């Protein structure tokens with residue numbers, strides 16, 4: 185997906201992926217992560233997700249990365265936060281009380297940008313990207329993360345022939361193919377998600393599963 189696609193989605197407020205509540209799997213499974221109290225959590229392709237506020241409320245600092253200026257502006261404005269905006273390399277750095285969003289392209293992130301991160305919450309990043317970009321995403325993700333950092337990962341599975349993405353289907357063998365060489369990939373949950381997703385049903389999807397994984401580096 186090119187950046188232009190996402191800029192347009194945000195400008196037209198076509199953001200069906202955005203959840204008005206904190207993600208329930210984050211709350212249910214965060215306890216499985218081994219992360220030092222008060223450390224920094226990386227939230228790739230963060231949108232304006234309230235999950236970042238939940239992590240902050242648990243005492244963590246947060247670094248999100250998001251390409252859309254609309255998403256970043258709205259995140260701070262809608263939550264009544266007054267950020268400081270500076271430049272960090274290729275990124276605009278929006279910060280308020282230890283919560284940082286880097287506005288720019290994930291693929292330009294370096295290991296220096298995420299060197300303080302001790303855990304990752306990754307919802308709906310892989311499913312936002314077409315197949316060839318997912319390969320690049322996973323490679324870049326593993327290349328920049330500090331050693332030993334665990335990831336709580338959420339994906340969606342459906343028959344890709346029933347609907348064109350995004351959101352794309354990302355099946356378990358693909359997830360394992362991306363990460364299993366360097367991590368133990370533990371599936372924590374498989375959830376039948378179709379009943380709660382009328383939009384998918386309307387677009388012809390007949391079976392939809394949400395999966396939650398814990399990635400633990402070897």
Ligand SMILES: C[S@@+](CC[C@H](N)C(=O)[O-])C[C@H]1O[C@@H](n2cnc3c(N)ncnc32)[C@H](O)[C@@H]1O
Pocket residue numbers: 187190191201202203228229230231232233249250251252255288289290291307308309311312
């Ligand atoms: C499906 S949304 C998920 C947002 C968020 N994780 C959530 O749970 O609400 C994907 C997000 O990734 C952003 N995005 C897409 N490509 C990106 C890139 N190359 N770098 C940074 N952000 C990107 C989009 O603007 C969009 O907000």
